[in-house]
Amino acid sequence: MSAKKETFGKTLGFVIAVCLACAALVSISAVQLKPLQVENKLFDQQTKILQAADILSMTDGTKASIQSTFEQFVDAKMIDLDSGEFIEGSPKLFDERRNARDPEKSSDLEEDIAGINRRSHTAVVYLVSNGAGEIETVVLPIVGSGLWDLMYGYVGLKSDLNTVRNLIYSDHKETPGLGAEVMNPKWVAKWPGKKIYDEAGNVAIELVKGGAKASNEHGVDALSGATLTSNGVTRTLQFWFGEKGYKPFITKFRTQEVK
Template structure:
């Protein structure tokens, strides 16, 4: 075939596309197990972070086994489903199901004799999904810690939910009001409460109102499904009980 012809050029380009596509496909398949393992370890790191345990990725599995004493998948009525692995629940898919069909993963930790309940979160920000974890102290009212992440929030604005200075605002906040009603924690624009930990609110990120509202809704909407289980465990989940 004439190497100067258009047919040769097109054939050569087509072959190169196929070769490159095959190489990329092989690389993706080969690296998938490693990528899945990194995702698994990062998930463990995030869960541990909410209870004040910081660890390197390579040590995440060992630390997770050390501090996480229970992993349960809950139904909407607060019962434990023994047939579902809590760690393997994908909230991206789960939240699309009817509530009665969903399973709600809960991680229970013990750190130096202190018990914590870690709840995975999933919601919507301004542009796309937001997610994270929030841990509650043994009174099931006080936040121990929180961590958030996002898919496509605006850098310098909504994307700041990943920053430690924002996440630290949730520490020691209450999810029940003083009358014992579950209200969650509100990310409040124009907040003037200072360091008040009993007003169920934290200061919002300037210029990121919609993302902040998404965090507020995400916390409230996800935690509410865990209250039936906690009540069944004879945990005092309401201050007026």
């Protein structure tokens, strides 16, 4: 009997030792890989911003070229969403998802048409200049609900802050072949030249079920078979280009009052 107990105890001890060793290896790997994960996330972000600004073609596609082009032409700035003013802060350290979960750095929304629950008090905007140092594009991050979860993307606007250069989604959990078509190059190609606001200054951009007419400068074809995702994209744009989103910044930028 004692021999059996001793055997069981040794077996249990071995199993525990293996579990502890595996846990230690996982922890060490996570710590060592985190800098690489952060670097890859930043690189992907830079790539998407250059796509939204329509200047990714200026690179040769390599990591070094993309990073160099980003550093040369893109100026990331923090803004206060309520006032539309530039503020001090580190864009590289800014995390919209983390801020939105922090009651001190975000607020509830009375009309949450984008389905985000809480909105960060601050945001990062990306001012993209040409070789002469003139701002040609402003890239604005957006987030809103799709069918299954939040969808994150970037809208590149020409210097009038009304005409779309590109809309690029970077992170989503939509259904392949349906909502996931937000990343299909053929659908992405429908956005350049569309207008966010109408002549009265109202947010007019929308996805049109059944297809937008060629003469509709505010309409983009809805995603076939993905009504909820399409509605989510429309509501996301309506929110972020409205008064609770980037409109205070856009208004001041247009009149050169932002500082």
